[in-house]
Amino acid sequence: MKKRKGKIFVLSSPSGGGKTSVCECLKKENFGVRFSVSATTRKPRANEKNGRDYIFLSEGRFKKLRSHGKFLEWTFNFDDLYGTPKDFVKKILSSGKDVILAIDVKGAMQIKKIERPSVLIFLLPPSFGHLKKRLKGRRTEDKETITKRLRIAKRELSYSNRYDYTVVNNSLREAVDTVKAIIIAERNRVRR
Amino acid sequence: MKKRKGKIFVLSSPSGGGKTSVCECLKKENFGVRFSVSATTRKPRANEKNGRDYIFLSEGRFKKLRSHGKFLEWTFNFDDLYGTPKDFVKKILSSGKDVILAIDVKGAMQIKKIERPSVLIFLLPPSFGHLKKRLKGRRTEDKETITKRLRIAKRELSYSNRYDYTVVNNSLREAVDTVKAIIIAERNRVRR
Numbered sequence: 001m002k003k004r005k006g007k008i009f010v011l012s013s014p015s016g017g018g019k020t021s022v023c024e025c026l027k028k029e030n031f032g033v034r035f036s037v038s039a040t041t042r043k044p045r046a047n048e049k050n051g052r053d054y055i056f057l058s059e060g061r062f063k064k065l066r067s068h069g070k071f072l073e074w075t076f077n078f079d080d081l082y083g084t085p086k087d088f089v090k091k092i093l094s095s096g097k098d099v100i101l102a103i104d105v106k107g108a109m110q111i112k113k114i115e116r117p118s119v120l121i122f123l124l125p126p127s128f129g130h131l132k133k134r135l136k137g138r139r140t141e142d143k144e145t146i147t148k149r150l151r152i153a154k155r156e157l158s159y160s161n162r163y164d165y166t167v168v169n170n171s172l173r174e175a176v177d178t179v180k181a182i183i184i185a186e187r188n189r190v191r192r
Numbered sequence: 193m194k195k196r197k198g199k200i201f202v203l204s205s206p207s208g209g210g211k212t213s214v215c216e217c218l219k220k221e222n223f224g225v226r227f228s229v230s231a232t233t234r235k236p237r238a239n240e241k242n243g244r245d246y247i248f249l250s251e252g253r254f255k256k257l258r259s260h261g262k263f264l265e266w267t268f269n270f271d272d273l274y275g276t277p278k279d280f281v282k283k284i285l286s287s288g289k290d291v292i293l294a295i296d297v298k299g300a301m302q303i304k305k306i307e308r309p310s311v312l313i314f315l316l317p318p319s320f321g322h323l324k325k326r327l328k329g330r331r332t333e334d335k336e337t338i339t340k341r342l343r344i345a346k347r348e349l350s351y352s353n354r355y356d357y358t359v360v361n362n363s364l365r366e367a368v369d370t371v372k373a374i375i376i377a378e379r380n381r382v383r384r
Contacts, residue, residue, distance in 0.1 A: 182380065192353075
């Protein structure tokens with residue numbers, strides 16, 4: 001039997017749209033899927049752990065790795081650099097496992113262009129008002145930052161129709177179950 | 193909000209491959225999906241009820257309806273005619289509900305050609321030996337009929353790569369859950 005190659009699942013949402021919460025749930029459930037850890041130059045938030053939530057890098061280090069082609073995709077977002085470590089993801093895929101990349105719209109569009117089996121999922125907030133409320137509830141950013149994030153969110157939402165799937169995040173449980181269903185379905189999809 | 197149009201889900205398997213059992217389970221679970229009832233000229237088996245399992249028609253009546261374009265697809269299979277009533281399916285779709293068509297390979301290929309959102313699922317037996325055992329276990333056909341069905345099954349299996357999804361029917365429970373996951377995923381698929 002030919003060994004199955006893993007698939008890349010991209011999970012995007014605007015800031016505060018819930019992609020981190022959905023990933024946390026999937027991790028806990030041991031769903032047989034691996035998670036990519038992004039590299040970033042932004043400062044760690046409280047409770048964020050290096051190597052678990054992100055790989056925190058200096059700008060110099062990030063740019064050096066980037067120049068050596070060590071990122072599958074990278075983006076400049078909200079004054080900081082973000083990137084997906086290429087070797088890590090490739091290793092998971094060739095072991096036959098699927099991998100989830102929780103990345104933003106610009107990164108997702110780069111992954112879409114690459115010739116790999118990749119599946120793009122966009123988590124939609126039930127409404128724009130919901131998103132506003134969630135971002136404010138997080139209390140990790142000041143007012144100006146929130147306004148900026150909302151402006152970006154609006155632009156990001158306009159990309160959702162370039163994704164393969166959209167999942168309305170009415171409740172975390174429902175969103176997680178739908179993402180799981182998409183992964184199961186995609187494992188059974190005929191490759192051409 | 194624009195009203196969602198339902199999707200056609202085609203479920204095929206070789207004879208004895210389990211499509212009827214999978215549909216029975218889905219019906220019991222009230223999964224929010226409707227089921228098409230095929231018309232056929234073949235004789236009812238024991239326990240089969242007209243209007244529930246099939247719409248049993250004379251050959252003359254079938255051909256008359258066919259000449260009036262009343263079938264979405266029709267096939268000549270195993271000495272009998274089978275067809276999917278067009279009006280019934282169209283009514284379900286325009287009400288926004290999804291519909292499952294448990295039909296054979298030739299019918300599925302006709303549905304695939306039609307410009308509608310349709311999703312093709314093929315239930316694969318775990319092995320050819322399994323299929324043989326199941327058909328013999330059914331005890332509704334004589335030896336000659338079983339041999340003929342197996343020959344047809346071999347040909348049908350070769351069509352599986354033209355489907356959108358293949359589901360290995362290792363256990364009924366698992367197969368039903370996978371078909372449900374595919375339906376949930378497809379409901380969240382972005383239409384282009």
